[in-house]
Amino acid sequence: MADTPDHAPPPLVTPLNAAHRALGARMVPFAGYDMPVQYSGILAEHLHTRASAGLFDVSHMGQAFLVGPDHASTARFLESLVPADILHLRPGAQRYSQFLSPDGGTLDDLMIHRPHNPDDDGTLMLVVNAARKDHDFDLIRRHLPADIRLDIARDRALLALQGPKAVDVLVRLGADVADWTFMTAGPIRIGTLDAHASRSGYTGEDGFEISVHDTRAADLWSLLLAAPEVLPVGLGARDSLRLEAGLCLYGHDLDETTSPVEAGLAWSIQPRRRLEGGFPGAERIQFEIANGPARRRVGLKPEGRQPAREGTEIRDLSGRHLGTVTSGGFGPTVGGPIAMGYVAAASAAPGTKVVLMVRGRELAAEIVPLPFVPANFVRRPA
Amino acid sequence: MTVCFTEDHEWISVEGETAVVGITNYAQAQLGDVVFVELPDVGRTLAKGDEAAVVESVKAASEVFAPVSGTVAAVNAALATAPETVNAAPEGEGWFVKITLSDPSELDGLMDRAAYDAFVAAL
Numbered sequence: 001m002a003d004t005p006d007h008a009p010p011p012l013v014t015p016l017n018a019a020h021r022a023l024g025a026r027m028v029p030f031a032g033y034d035m036p037v038q039y040s041g042i043l044a045e046h047l048h049t050r051a052s053a054g055l056f057d058v059s060h061m062g063q064a065f066l067v068g069p070d071h072a073s074t075a076r077f078l079e080s081l082v083p084a085d086i087l088h089l090r091p092g093a094q095r096y097s098q099f100l101s102p103d104g105g106t107l108d109d110l111m112i113h114r115p116h117n118p119d120d121d122g123t124l125m126l127v128v129n130a131a132r133k134d135h136d137f138d139l140i141r142r143h144l145p146a147d148i149r150l151d152i153a154r155d156r157a158l159l160a161l162q163g164p165k166a167v168d169v170l171v172r173l174g175a176d177v178a179d180w181t182f183m184t185a186g187p188i189r190i191g192t193l194d195a196h197a198s199r200s201g202y203t204g205e206d207g208f209e210i211s212v213h214d215t216r217a218a219d220l221w222s223l224l225l226a227a228p229e230v231l232p233v234g235l236g237a238r239d240s241l242r243l244e245a246g247l248c249l250y251g252h253d254l255d256e257t258t259s260p261v262e263a264g265l266a267w268s269i270q271p272r273r274r275l276e277g278g279f280p281g282a283e284r285i286q287f288e289i290a291n292g293p294a295r296r297r298v299g300l301k302p303e304g305r306q307p308a309r310e311g312t313e314i315r316d317l318s319g320r321h322l323g324t325v326t327s328g329g330f331g332p333t334v335g336g337p338i339a340m341g342y343v344a345a346a347s348a349a350p351g352t353k354v355v356l357m358v359r360g361r362e363l364a365a366e367i368v369p370l371p372f373v374p375a376n377f378v379r380r381p382a
Numbered sequence: 383m384t385v386c387f388t389e390d391h392e393w394i395s396v397e398g399e400t401a402v403v404g405i406t407n408y409a410q411a412q413l414g415d416v417v418f419v420e421l422p423d424v425g426r427t428l429a430k431g432d433e434a435a436v437v438e439s440v441k442a443a444s445e446v447f448a449p450v451s452g453t454v455a456a457v458n459a460a461l462a463t464a465p466e467t468v469n470a471a472p473e474g475e476g477w478f479v480k481i482t483l484s485d486p487s488e489l490d491g492l493m494d495r496a497a498y499d500a501f502v503a504a505l
Contacts, residue, residue, distance in 0.1 A: 042440040043415040236414070236441050305418045305465070307438050330417040330440045337418070359420075359436065 014059035015217040031130035033060040042236035046332040053163035054233035062133025066124045068148035083279040085270035092116030094185045104281025105256040108132040113185040157217035162207030165229040182377040204245025204375045244331045246370030253326045261288035296348040299370040300339040307337040313357040387498035388449045404477040413439045416468040421457040450488045452481040
């Protein structure tokens with residue numbers, strides 16, 4: 001309900017702004033955009049996504065293409081900025097990684113997709129956070145070699161269809177995605193619309209993120225929303241869904257001081273990169289992987305029903321400072337308060353009892369494993 | 383019984399020296415799904431403007447300020463297990479606290495129903 005200051009520039013809008021308003025969405029400023037926080041209500045939207053399918057407008061996120069002469073050239077360039085193995089990313093696959101600072105802090109997290117079509121060899125598609133897109137694209141441009149260019153896809157919208165019935169909806173509309181596994185990506189046709197999708201998302205559920213030309217975004221939105229399984233879902237439930245799924249939100253659970261190892265994201269740094277380094281902050285990352293980080297991201301389950309919000313101090317039972325909550329709220333599927341935060345590594349074991357200082361009072365809580373709700377992905381057979 | 387309203391979207395239902403305080407239907411709609419309400423201890427003395435309660439929605443925590451001065455005579459204990467009552471019946475079963483008024487003249491500056499409805503309509 002925060003007011004926008006008078007001197008702020010007018011908010012940016014996505015191609016679906018009129019559609020949100022027509023649905024009666026409550027709009028809020030987010031990352032410079034006028035975005036829907038809820039339609040029918042956060043609880044209902046959250047639970048519907050876990051049970052059926054929710055449709056999200058995430059067009060505020062940054063989409064871009066890195067275009068180079070061949071895959072090895074483009075991959076090696078991107079590997080100079082992120083710690084994931086991009087060189088060995090299969091055609092048609094997507095991978096999660098982070099832009100790192102020279103001291104191993106996290107500048108943003110992103111998705112990277114290698115197109116399947118051999119004609120697109122040398123191209124990588126990137127999706128970055130809305131609040132960080134200008135930063136990220138500047139970072140890339142500062143390091144671009146002469147034979148690689150950055151094409152920012154300002155004319156593309158991004159929709160997310162998330163939930164166990166998302167695949168049924170897309171298949172019924174003609175999309176050939178039934179055989180895709182988690183983190184597969186490629187071109188799809190939905191009805192008469194050409195789009196590009198990945199089987200991924202930010203909810204812990206099976207689902208798809210669908211990139212479409214902005215002139216067709218409203219058509220795709222209406223087509224998907226017409227399916228009986230689908231309800232529109234705003235940023236409120238997007239946040240509660242990702243928190244239950246134990247997923248980091250940049251600027252909260254990840255920032256320039258946190259390394260991906262502290263954040264529990266070492267799984268996203270493949271063995272070759274751990275061994276070879278060659279990415280910003282490699283010295284710190286390699287040290288933390290070998291010796292353990294000083295602090296770790298953990299799940300927190302407060303006793304009772306009272307939520308603990310971002311910024312809440314975490315103490316041990318003797319009152320000593322352990323760390324801070326970085327995301328906290330109510331988990332509709334969990335049916336109670338949940339939080340994530342960073343604590344000293346020695347106190348990070350699940351089962352550890354801690355105290356959360358909420359408005360001057362002690363709230364008992366326990367460190368628990370993440371995620372709070374098991375992921376429901378369609379994995380590739382090993 | 384008189385009911386008055388504040389610009390912070392609280393209602394105060396006054397009978398004799400006792401005021402029942404809650405949040406309005408407009409306020410609950412703005413907050414969204416209420417998942418927890420922190421209420422003051424019975425017996426606590428509140429000055430007008432003191433933090434009297436905290437309403438937690440899925441999204442955020444919002445403070446509720448005492449619209450009048452007095453002593454907390456009772457709190458709605460049912461909200462501990464059924465906070466969603468604030469959404470379902472904000473101006474009835476979803477009440478927050480009963481306050482024994484220390485200065486009934488503070489009520490004079492508050493809005494009646496018609497004035498509050500006009501205030502909300504202009505938002």
